[in-house]
Amino acid sequence: MEKKHLNILLFSGDYDKCLAAFILANGAAGMGVTVTIFCAFWGLLILRDPNKMDNDTKDLFEKMFSSFTPAGAEQLPLSKMNLAGVGKTMLLNMMDDKQTPHLQDFLEGAQKKGVKFCACKLSMEIMGFKAEELLSGIEVVDVNNYLQDALQANAQFFI
Amino acid sequence: MEKKHLNILLFSGDYDKCLAAFILANGAAGMGVTVTIFCAFWGLLILRDPNKMDNDTKDLFEKMFSSFTPAGAEQLPLSKMNLAGVGKTMLLNMMDDKQTPHLQDFLEGAQKKGVKFCACKLSMEIMGFKAEELLSGIEVVDVNNYLQDALQANAQFFI
Amino acid sequence: MEKKHLNILLFSGDYDKCLAAFILANGAAGMGVTVTIFCAFWGLLILRDPNKMDNDTKDLFEKMFSSFTPAGAEQLPLSKMNLAGVGKTMLLNMMDDKQTPHLQDFLEGAQKKGVKFCACKLSMEIMGFKAEELLSGIEVVDVNNYLQDALQANAQFFI
DSSP states (O other): OOOOEEEEEEOOOOHHHHHHHHHHHHHHHHTTOEEEEEEOGGGGGGGBOGGGOOOTTOOHHHHHHHHHSOOSGGGOOOSSSOGGGHHHHHHHHHHHHTTOOOHHHHHHHHHHTTOEEEEEHHHHHHHTOOGGGBOTTOEEEOHHHHHHHHHTSSEEEEO | OOOOEEEEEEOOOOHHHHHHHHHHHHHHHHTTOEEEEEEOGGGGGGGBOGGGOOOTTOOHHHHHHHHHSOOSGGGOOOSSSOGGGHHHHHHHHHHHHTTOOOHHHHHHHHHHTTOEEEEEHHHHHHHTOOGGGBOTTOEEEOHHHHHHHHHTSSEEEEO | OOOOEEEEEEOOOOHHHHHHHHHHHHHHHHTTOEEEEEEOGGGGGGGBOGGGOOOTTOOHHHHHHHHHSOOSGGGOOOSSSOGGGHHHHHHHHHHHHTTOOOHHHHHHHHHHTTOEEEEEHHHHHHHTOOGGGBOTTOEEEOHHHHHHHHHTSSEEEEO
């Protein structure tokens, strides 16, 4: 059977939506499907390494933006019922009760399973993020590279 | 002509987004297209039967979660301009003026037209929902079952 | 090589999500891909021409709805961190610093590149928008027309 191919454009920076994206990505990779995740706009927040933040070379807006936005998977808020963090704590407790891994675990699992992560070049430029501030192993690509991958995939999701 | 196949992952629990999903599903089913809707996370709320709520076997977080979230199609809020319900009332009034069916009608129409509804097993576990609390005719499946369906569909939507 | 085909269902009326949709549409059109954008619900707001608003033939709800919603690309809010407009101003400043075009520019670019724009007939009726209030060159089509296009495309996005 021909190898299947799943393409995910991760636009959202919400904990629950990113969780859905990574559950799909890990599930597909486990089935032998080729998976690409292209992170753009708020989806870039998940790729920021909290230990590699570098504000020295940023201008004022970039510094403000960088400081006001979450860095890394576990800092992301919920898309609804976040209730200043209470809803997220409740969800995480419910996940723990069922031994469900957290977002950070799914992200690391995806990397181990060979899911390919790309960061959107244009979004990086607009938001003032540098490649050195990201987790290791992330390729920065432009929208044309992304589209070439997406248009030949068996399924595409905009999340 | 080969029978076409539409796959919808309903993640959202917003009235307007669910309405869009069901208008697509009903339209496609009416054209002879095979349609699968896989409800995950907030999308599960639409499958809850308000007459079958069972909090007796739930733990504390599950009970709180079950009580704070809407049950059934017509209780869902709008994704924007909800304005504590005023915006939704306005939208429903505008829909009534044009004799547009409500979400609950579209849901029942989809079931009559043979649209297949699935509930995400992992989301059910995390949120503490039981299969007996759902509308009848809903199959509970895992992400791998979902992906097999999605990867062979002609179109997939993440809504 | 067979001509590729991208289909976008633009449901969202958020500045950042519409920007993502148009960056994809312009990128694809520039690669010779056939692109259709079907605007439904909040996505219709982007197609309203601020100079062609006509409230005379609207009923009360339609007038209220028309007045409370943004008209045209540049009036749209952000999906998150909008902060009553401050977040959007910051984003626009950051875009200007990198000479990134605004949403309105991308929209006009897409029209020049031959991207096909359609407006959802049912959404137009519900919201009380008239075809004469839209930008020129927009075709009003129903969901079946849309689905026929989507089901034969190489990739579909619900944004």
